[in-house]
Amino acid sequence: MKRILLFILTNVAVVAVLGIVASLLGVNRYLTANGLNLGALLGYALVMGFGGAIISLLISKPMAKWSSGVQVIDQPRNADEAWIVNTVRKFADKAGIGMPEVGIFEGEPNAFATGAFKNSALVAVSTGLLQSMTHEEIEAVIGHEVAHIANGDMVTMTLIQGVMNTFVVFLSRVIGYAIDSFLRKNDERDSGPGIGYMVTTLVLDIVLGFAASMIVAWFSRQREFRADAGAAQLMGRKQPMVNALARLGGLHPADLPKGLAAMGIAGGMGQLFSTHPPIEERIARLQSTQG
Numbered sequence: 001m002k003r004i005l006l007f008i009l010t011n012v013a014v015v016a017v018l019g020i021v022a023s024l025l026g027v028n029r030y031l032t033a034n035g036l037n038l039g040a041l042l043g044y045a046l047v048m049g050f051g052g053a054i055i056s057l058l059i060s061k062p063m064a065k066w067s068s069g070v071q072v073i074d075q076p077r078n079a080d081e082a083w084i085v086n087t088v089r090k091f092a093d094k095a096g097i098g099m100p101e102v103g104i105f106e107g108e109p110n111a112f113a114t115g116a117f118k119n120s121a122l123v124a125v126s127t128g129l130l131q132s133m134t135h136e137e138i139e140a141v142i143g144h145e146v147a148h149i150a151n152g153d154m155v156t157m158t159l160i161q162g163v164m165n166t167f168v169v170f171l172s173r174v175i176g177y178a179i180d181s182f183l184r185k186n187d188e189r190d191s192g193p194g195i196g197y198m199v200t201t202l203v204l205d206i207v208l209g210f211a212a213s214m215i216v217a218w219f220s221r222q223r224e225f226r227a228d229a230g231a232a233q234l235m236g237r238k239q240p241m242v243n244a245l246a247r248l249g250g251l252h253p254a255d256l257p258k259g260l261a262a263m264g265i266a267g268g269m270g271q272l273f274s275t276h277p278p279i280e281e282r283i284a285r286l287q288s289t290q291g
Contacts, residue, residue: 036177042170049165057158061101061115061122068112070103070124080130084142088123091143091234095150097121109133109248113145114154121149133247140231140240147230153223160219164212172204173197213273220275228286238286245286249279 064070076082081104088102098119109128115121123145129138148154180197228245232238277285 036174038174041173045166045170045173048169049167050162052165053158053162056161057116057154060154061120064112064114064122064124065103068105068107068124070105070122072101072103072122083135084125084130084138087139087142088146091146092149094234095146095230097146097150100146100149104130111141111145113148115149116154118149118152121154123149133244136240137244137247140235140244143231143234144227144241144244147227147234148223151223151226151230153227156223157216157220161212161216164216168205168208168212172201172208175204176201217273217275221277224276224282225285228282229289232286232289238289242283242286245279245283249283 065072073081073085076085084104085102089099092099098121100113100115100121100123103122103124105124105126107126107128109126109132111123111125111129113121113123123142125138125142129141133141176197179200180194183196184194228241229238231241235241276282
């Protein structure tokens with residue numbers, strides 16, 4: 001979850017900075033004397049939307065290293081580090097991708113993969129994960145992260161985030177212009193956008209941004225299911241991934257719930273913004289697959 005939250009937060013920050021710079025430089029001149037230039041606005045929205053997402057993707061690996069305190073294993077210092085590197089290499093070869101950088105970071109049981117390109121990604125595991133799981137379960141988690149890379153998930157998320165950003169920027173300004181025009185219909189002065197446009201655009205950037213985040217989160221949950229299945233395929237069987245998920249969720253593989261709790265731990269609205277499905281749902285989905 002950390003890598004996606006970091007990606008989304010970085011994207012929001014980059015879009016905000018791009019918006020400020022565009023305003024200061026006068027680049028966003030889609031409001032003309034003749035009204036709203038939809039072509040210019042769409043171009044502006046595309047640059048803003050995909051610009052933020054692409055920049056976030058390109059800096060995702062260094063940002064992840066910095067924010068998590070990842071220590072990259074350039075040369076294994078012990079048998080455990082050598083085993084982790086060899087496991088990542090084994091799965092990368094099997095998945096047909098270049099060898100990712102491998103790192104360790106301090107923290108609770110967790111792992112992530114990130115990077116703009118399949119052949120120069122990063123796989124990092126936490127000390128908590130290494131201390132609380134068996135080798136087979138750790139292998140499954142590493143397989144899950146390698147599957148994310150092989151599936152091109154970070155690029156997919158970038159494209160989805162870019163599309164969502166574009167819609168947010170475009171729609172908020174179209175609606176803002178319409179509301180501002182309505183409020184100023186008896187005002188004969190033509191002095192550029194009024195307070196109605198500015199306030200409406202600001203509010204809709206936030207409101208539509210939340211709606212876009214729910215769509216991005218939904219796509220993120222679907223890729224988790226695919227990465228779970230990818231780990232099972234890389235290992236040749238699904239039970240190690242089931243066991244790893246169960247341990248992460250504090251469950252026992254023999255005592256899994258028959259029916260899924262629809263809302264899980266992060267129920268209600270929280271589920272809509274969750275980048276990962278409930279552990280129970282992931283286990284049930286994985287157990288229902290063939291193989």
